Amino acid sequence: MKADLSILPLRLEAVSYASDGTALLQDVAFTLEAGPRTLVLGPNGAGKSLLLRLCHGLITPTSGSVTWLGPALQRAGTHQAMVFQRPVMLRRSAHGNLVHALRLAGLDASAARLRADAALDRFGLGGLAKRPARVLSGGEQQRLALARAWAVRPQMLFLDEPTASLDPAATHAVEAIVAAFHAEGVKIMMSTHDLAQARRLADEILFLYAGRLIERAPADEFFNQPRTREAQAFLRGELLW
Amino acid sequence: MLEMYHAFAAAWGLLIGFDPVLLGIVGLSLEVTLSAVALAALIGLPLGAIIAISRFPGRSALVLLLNAAMGLPPVVVGLAVYLLLSHAGPLGWLGLLFTPRAMIVAQTILVLPIIASLSRQAVEELWEEYSELLRSLGSSRWRAVPTLLFEGRHSLLTAGLAGFGRAIAEVGAILIVGGNIAGYTRTMTTAISLETSRGDLALALGLGIILLGLALAVNAAAFLIGSAGRKSATPG
Numbered sequence: 209m210k211a212d213l214s215i216l217p218l219r220l221e222a223v224s225y226a227s228d229g230t231a232l233l234q235d236v237a238f239t240l241e242a243g244p245r246t247l248v249l250g251p252n253g254a255g256k257s258l259l260l261r262l263c264h265g266l267i268t269p270t271s272g273s274v275t276w277l278g279p280a281l282q283r284a285g286t287h288q289a290m291v292f293q294r295p296v297m298l299r300r301s302a303h304g305n306l307v308h309a310l311r312l313a314g315l316d317a318s319a320a321r322l323r324a325d326a327a328l329d330r331f332g333l334g335g336l337a338k339r340p341a342r343v344l345s346g347g348e349q350q351r352l353a354l355a356r357a358w359a360v361r362p363q364m365l366f367l368d369e370p371t372a373s374l375d376p377a378a379t380h381a382v383e384a385i386v387a388a389f390h391a392e393g394v395k396i397m398m399s400t401h402d403l404a405q406a407r408r409l410a411d412e413i414l415f416l417y418a419g420r421l422i423e424r425a426p427a428d429e430f431f432n433q434p435r436t437r438e439a440q441a442f443l444r445g446e447l448l449w
Numbered sequence: 450m451l452e453m454y455h456a457f458a459a460a461w462g463l464l465i466g467f468d469p470v471l472l473g474i475v476g477l478s479l480e481v482t483l484s485a486v487a488l489a490a491l492i493g494l495p496l497g498a499i500i501a502i503s504r505f506p507g508r509s510a511l512v513l514l515l516n517a518a519m520g521l522p523p524v525v526v527g528l529a530v531y532l533l534l535s536h537a538g539p540l541g542w543l544g545l546l547f548t549p550r551a552m553i554v555a556q557t558i559l560v561l562p563i564i565a566s567l568s569r570q571a572v573e574e575l576w577e578e579y580s581e582l583l584r585s586l587g588s589s590r591w592r593a594v595p596t597l598l599f600e601g602r603h604s605l606l607t608a609g610l611a612g613f614g615r616a617i618a619e620v621g622a623i624l625i626v627g628g629n630i631a632g633y634t635r636t637m638t639t640a641i642s643l644e645t646s647r648g649d650l651a652l653a654l655g656l657g658i659i660l661l662g663l664a665l666a667v668n669a670a671a672f673l674i675g676s677a678g679r680k681s682a683t684p685g
Contacts, residue, residue, distance in 0.1 A: 266581055285587055296582040299600050308596065312586045360586075 213280035215287045215363050216242040216395055218263060223272035225258060233258055236272070236421045240397065242363075244411035245390055247427070248399040251442060254416040256399035257293075260366045263397065264290050280363075286313055289357035290366040294373060295349035297341035302333060302352050305341045306359050313360045327359035331385065347378025354385045365389055367398035371405065383409060403443065407431060415439050456654030463655055470632070474656075475663065478636040481549055481623065482616040485556030486564075490609055493561045497568025498594045502576050512569065518562035523555075527625030530555040534626065547628040552636075555622040560612035567608035571601040606675050610668055617664055637663070 218240045225233040233255045240246055240263075248256045261267045262274055265285070276284040298305050306324035307317075315323060328334045331351050336344060341352060350370060357365055367386065371379040386409060390396050400406055406413065410427035417438045423430065434440045463471045500511060532538050534546040534554075545551040575597045583593050598605065620638035627634035629643060637660045644653035 261581075264585065266584055290581075290585045292581065296579060298579070298596070299602075309586045312583075312588050312592070 212287075212363065214242055214278040215276045215280045215284040216240065217277045218364070219273075219275045219277055220263070221273050221275070223262060223269045223274060225255075225262060225267065226270045231419060233262070233269075233419045238414065238421060238424060239277075240395065242278075242393075242395050245386075245396040245398070245409055246412050246414060247406045247410035248397065248414045248416060249401070249403075249406055249442070250399075250416035252401065255419045256401075256416055257368050259414075259416065259421075260290070260368050260397065260399055264288060264366045266290075286360070287363040288366065289360055289362040289364075290368070291350070291353045291357055291370050293369040295346070295353040297344075297349055297352065299342060300340070301338050302341045302344065303328065303337040305352065306356050309356045310359055323359050327355040330358065331355040345378075347374050347381060350374060350378065350382055351385065354382065354389075358385075358389065362394060364395040364397065367396070369399050369401065371400070371402070379405075403445075415442070417442075452650055452654065455651035456658065459651045459655030460658040461655075464659065471656075471659070473632060474635055474637055474640055475659065477549060477634070478617060478638070478660075479663070481552045481636060482556060482613060484553045485560050485616050486609055486612045488553065488557045489560035489564045489612055492557075493564030494568045494598055494605060495594060497565040497570075498572040498598055500565070501569045501572035502580075502590050502593060502597070512566075515562050515566045515569065519566055521559060521562065523559055523619045523621035524625065526558050527555055527622035530558065530622065530626050546626060547630060547634060549627070549634055551626040552623040552634060555626045556616040556619065559619060559622060560616050563612045563615060564605075564608050567611065568598070568601070568605060571604040571608070572597045575600050603675055606671055610671050613667060614664060617660070617667075 220239075221237050223233060223236045224231065236259065248259060250256050258267065262269055265274070265288075275281075278284075280287065298308060300308070303321075303324050306327055307320045310320035310323050311317070325334075325337070328337050331354060333348070333352060333355055336348060336352075341349065344352065354370075365386075370386075371382050374382065383405065386396060386398065396409075398409065400409075407427070410430075412426050413424065413430040414421055415423040415425075415430065415434075415436070415438075417436075423434065423436050423439050425435070430439065431443065434443055497515075500508065500515075530551065531546065533540045534543065534551055535541055536546075545554065572594075576593070579593070579597065579600065583596065588596065618638065620642050623634070623636060624639050624642065627636070627639065629635050629639040635643075637656055641653045641656045641660070644650075644656065
């Protein structure tokens with residue numbers, strides 16, 4: 209994935225999204241470059257999940273545009289992956305879940321099996337390969353979801369509150385894996401409402417409030433000198449909704 | 450009560466005697482019904498899945514129609530197929546009337562709405578659950594059809610059983626298009642119907658008991674296959 213041409217940067221221009229006449233995201237614009245880990249912060253309902261889904265292409269904006277600008281933009285679809293808040297696993301083995309993802313990514317059966325084995329081993333899941341994915345613990349399933357994302361060799365990984373329903377140990381494991389993705393050069397865009405986690409992981413912050421992107425700053429700057437009143441209140445723990 | 454005693458005695462006598470006529474009847478019943486269920490599954494599973502994941506004008510009406518067709522009266526289906534296959538009918542040249550194939554056609558029409566409807570329902574729920582994941586992994590809607598059918602394999606097995614139950618128990622349609630010809634198109638249900646009208650209630654009941662046993666055996670087999678698989682799919 210290092211030698212490949214990049215699909216990044218990713219540019220959003222005047223992106224709005226409305227559902228049944230209610231504006232859920234309004235006039236969001238930014239450009240994401242390869243490299244820094246981008247954390248999306250904001251209170252519940254601010255539109256974090258929606259923003260990630262728009263960037264990943266699961267949802268089409270009501271207006272505005274989401275564009276990949278890198279030289280490999282035509283292959284943007286296959287060079288990105290997403291990890292959801294609740295891991296979604298098919299009713300098959302852990303190994304079977306990875307193989308299915310890899311087959312969809314275009315690998316032939318034997319290559320998919322080899323790559324799936326490698327991904328399971330890479331994340332310490334080798335012993336669970338044959339277990340039905342849906343009977344694994346929440347933490348194991350989320351690790352499996354990360355292994356599935358890693359297996360397809362993405363250039364960009366979207367994570368939607370991946371630790372929101374996990375215990376501290378599993379959360380720690382997920383954060384370590386996210387750090388490993390970053391170390392391998394994968395661009396991270398992750399939402400969280402956990403400030404401590406954002407401090408641990410973020411290089412830069414996108415702060416959403418009520419469907420608008422109201423502050424974007426390097427992590428140090430955001431945490432030490434937030435510019436907007438909303439961000440200040442959020443950092444003081446006063447702005448939960 | 451005496452009737453019941455004679456019935457069990459008749460059933461027992463037929464069974465332990467491996468009566469070749471009885472075996473022929475049982476064999477034909479299974480052949481016709483299993484062929485119909487297989488054909489209906491081949492068409493109905495993907496059809497239901499495609500309806501589940503697509504949006505088009507008139508979709509709700511189609512879903513409603515399909516659900517309603519689960520209760521199609523067998524005699525009406527039999528009559529319609531009879532008209533199609535009779536010598537004067539549009540498909541008369543096929544020469545299928547009063548053959549086991551005609552019976553398979555009629556039962557396929559009866560079973561198809563059941564399998565297609567239940568497939569539609571199961572796949573719609575699965576698509577709800579998996580659509581984001583599958584699209585994130587780069588799956589198109591059409592590519593998702595086989596995936597979702599495989600994910601729904603356990604509820605779809607039940608759909609197949611429901612179809613089997615309807616077809617094996619059905620008499621109206623196969624009686625009309627098959628004609629209940631001894632040794633050729635006579636099945637369990639048409640034989641029961643005939644023996645009852647002839648007044649041989651013991652033989653009719655005996656055949657009925659064997660029919661119940663057969664249905665039970667097929668369901669038990671499917672249950673065993675299913676529960677072996679279900680262990681690997683318990684929701685987490």
